[in-house]
Amino acid sequence: MxxxxxxxxxxxxxxxxxxxxxxxxxxxxxxxxxxxxxxxxxxxxxxxxxxxxxxxxxxxxxxxxxxxxxxxxxxxxxxxxxxxxxxxxxxxxxxxxxxxxxxxxxxGLQRLRDDLDGCIGCGCLSMQKCAMWNPDDGARRFGTGPRYLLGDSSADVRVDVGSR
Missing domain, CATH: 1.10.1660.10 (Multidrug-efflux Transporter Regulator; Chain: A; Domain 2)
Structure with missing residues (x-):
């Protein structure tokens, strides 16, 4: 060297x-x-x-x-x-x-921070809020897991349920 x-x-x-x-x-x-x-x-x-x-x-x-x-x-x-x-x-x-x-x-971390205390679209329906944000686990049509934390919208579920 x-x-x-x-x-x-x-x-x-x-x-x-x-x-x-x-x-x-x-x-x-x-x-x-x-x-x-x-x-x-x-x-x-x-x-x-x-x-x-x-x-x-x-x-x-x-x-x-x-x-x-x-x-x-x-x-x-x-x-x-x-x-x-x-x-x-x-x-x-x-x-x-x-x-x-x-x-x-x-x-993703911001969504987790902001939404973890509410319905996350996971399908558990354990919170009273879930009946409004994820009625009848409508978020399952987007796939598995916590759909709202993964980027899907509860608005799409509510629109779909409202059109039945």
Whole structure:
């Protein structure tokens, strides 16, 4: 490794990466095995990570906390270039593509927050409100599960029931 490469793109030992990110060494190895981060080998065979892996690991951590699977996270990270440190433009491209899914999740969480204490169209009919919002479990025609939290409308059920 040349001196100029070292100073312009310093490589971190796995312990230093763990210290900076708060991710255990075993978890870093796991993420590497799953293809979420890459390392290079020193002449002595030790793993060395580009500093940009700090950002990748941070992305993995926050995405996991938001409920994304490792497969989902890898699909997003696969949009970044291999073999070089991602640029701001690379991260912007990833963020733009990821934003639509995040927006959908936010909307779903808002519906859950706003509607969980009312009829959710699940078919249980256990609440007095359900007789009005989901009469005779009319929401079942949209499919299984909590139809109103999944995006269907109680207005469609009430219109359908009213036209009988």
């Amino acid at each position: 040349s001196r100029s490469r070292e100073s312009s793109d310093p490589l971190l030992a796995i312990g230093a990466l763990a210290d900076r990110t708060g991710v255990s060494i075993s978890a870093i190895r796991f993420y590497e095995a799953k293809g979420l981060v890459d390392s290079e080998r020193s002449t002595s065979g030790h793993r060395r990570f580009r500093k940009s892996v700090i950002r990748r690991l941070s992305f993995v951590l926050i995405s996991q906390r938001l409920g994304y699977s490792l497969d989902d996270i890898r699909a997003q990270l696969d949009r970044l270039p291999n073999g070089r440190t991602p640029t701001e433009r690379d991260w912007n491209r990833l963020a733009t593509g990821f934003a639509a899914d995040i927006d959908e999740r936010i909307a």
